[in-house]
Amino acid sequence: MAPEISNQSLIFLVIFVIVPLTLSYYYQLGVSKNVLWSTLRGTVQLFAIGYILTFLFDLPASYGIPFMLTVMIIIATLHARQRGKELPYVGFVIFAGLTIIELGVLSLWLVFDMIEFRPSEVVPMSGMVIGNSMTAMGLSLERMKSEFKENHGRLLASLSLGAEPKQASHLIVQKTLHASLIPNVDRLKTIGLVQLPGMMTGLILGGVSPVMAIKYQLVISLSIFSSVSLSAMFITLAMYRYFFNTNKQLLQSDEEIRSSRSK
Amino acid sequence: MFRFENVYQEPLEDLNFTINQKDKVILFGPSGAGKSTLLFLLNRLSDPERGQIYYEGEPIQNHPIIDLRKKVGLVLQAPNLFPGTVLDNIKYGPSLVGNWKNSEGKKLLEYVQLPSSYLERDVDQLSGGEKQRVSLARTLANSPEVLLLDEPTSALDYRTAEEIEEVLKELIEEHQLTMLMVTHNLSQARRLGDRGLFLKDGRLQEDGKIPDMLDHPKTSQLAEFIEQ
Numbered sequence: 001m002a003p004e005i006s007n008q009s010l011i012f013l014v015i016f017v018i019v020p021l022t023l024s025y026y027y028q029l030g031v032s033k034n035v036l037w038s039t040l041r042g043t044v045q046l047f048a049i050g051y052i053l054t055f056l057f058d059l060p061a062s063y064g065i066p067f068m069l070t071v072m073i074i075i076a077t078l079h080a081r082q083r084g085k086e087l088p089y090v091g092f093v094i095f096a097g098l099t100i101i102e103l104g105v106l107s108l109w110l111v112f113d114m115i116e117f118r119p120s121e122v123v124p125m126s127g128m129v130i131g132n133s134m135t136a137m138g139l140s141l142e143r144m145k146s147e148f149k150e151n152h153g154r155l156l157a158s159l160s161l162g163a164e165p166k167q168a169s170h171l172i173v174q175k176t177l178h179a180s181l182i183p184n185v186d187r188l189k190t191i192g193l194v195q196l197p198g199m200m201t202g203l204i205l206g207g208v209s210p211v212m213a214i215k216y217q218l219v220i221s222l223s224i225f226s227s228v229s230l231s232a233m234f235i236t237l238a239m240y241r242y243f244f245n246t247n248k249q250l251l252q253s254d255e256e257i258r259s260s261r262s263k
Numbered sequence: 264m265f266r267f268e269n270v271y272q273e274p275l276e277d278l279n280f281t282i283n284q285k286d287k288v289i290l291f292g293p294s295g296a297g298k299s300t301l302l303f304l305l306n307r308l309s310d311p312e313r314g315q316i317y318y319e320g321e322p323i324q325n326h327p328i329i330d331l332r333k334k335v336g337l338v339l340q341a342p343n344l345f346p347g348t349v350l351d352n353i354k355y356g357p358s359l360v361g362n363w364k365n366s367e368g369k370k371l372l373e374y375v376q377l378p379s380s381y382l383e384r385d386v387d388q389l390s391g392g393e394k395q396r397v398s399l400a401r402t403l404a405n406s407p408e409v410l411l412l413d414e415p416t417s418a419l420d421y422r423t424a425e426e427i428e429e430v431l432k433e434l435i436e437e438h439q440l441t442m443l444m445v446t447h448n449l450s451q452a453r454r455l456g457d458r459g460l461f462l463k464d465g466r467l468q469e470d471g472k473i474p475d476m477l478d479h480p481k482t483s484q485l486a487e488f489i490e491q
Binding site: 156160248 | 307308309310329330332336339341345346356398405
């Protein structure tokens, strides 16, 4: 077990802040106020979340876990939908996608006895899955929008040749998925080589043997890999259709996309 | 073949005219006059806000849209080829409905005067003129009755443009196609068209025979446009 960090030791961490503060003052960077404020804010935020987590982890699993997962999915939905606000039903689709993916992953963990149905295990692990899926959905939405803009001429050519919107968007969907999945694959390829994953580092520092820590890390890394891939596919395949109207015509502007389904 | 009744779609205003089968119509006019918009309406890439377009006597929206787009083929200003080979591109339309025969590839390239060895060539290796020929072959693969051409030679050098013009001339004669072509080039209009529609500010200013309307414009707007 790693030694407990005392409050006095934490105060000495101020040294780590003094260095950039001194440099900022010396080179007149004008960020001293920002450094101080960020340090203070970060510390308060972390302590606050620590106390909240302690409270939440003490709740009975039967309603504590569903409550916390719902809150996390709602916050993730609100955040990811910012990337595709002009698309109809985007919030609903993201919420549904995150819920399905989270429930799927959680069921696997529980069925195969990888974790216990306890808030202290389910919440942090689910947080990583939901957070990464949220980012994947947001990035896919953004990428899809830019691919639609970039390939405007090709899409028109394709439709004019008699393609259904699904057939015309095939290239866009392919490119979006490719762009979303490549960093995910790369991350998995270099895991443990470029940097030790955070969860594994935490477990080792907490006194867990490296092999056991690696097993946990594998569970979470593979879960993240699969949920990120599924999130990108889910959101892309669910949303490309909203770039067309019911007459199989390509919508030209955000305004047209926004109003297309309300007509 | 096409009849426009009070068609309004920004920037077009109250268009009323008829296009007959096998007409070779040149659409010309200053930029922003609505020429490309008009072609988009005929291929139903967009629909008018007001008014009605008839195709073969029926309101255009009564024709199944996919069939209509195949019958009324559109060649855009930029070739907009899909990534892959020439063959991937020209078989695109027929393949969508599983209607492609490999023997067609060679014939289509012959139409646009490209050697059959080009079938397996990557589209990234083609010159601007070759790309536009492939784009033309891709539209012809659907066996259209009408060919809509949106300034197909405007991005090409003079010599390549003339070559494409020759290809078009032969194709239209051989396949008895109805043609609507947007061009800024009045010499090209004389060479390819037998009827002209002059659009300005979204309105049809003059409709007449080529070359008569270019030699003896009836409106001051057309006279000014020709002088420019």
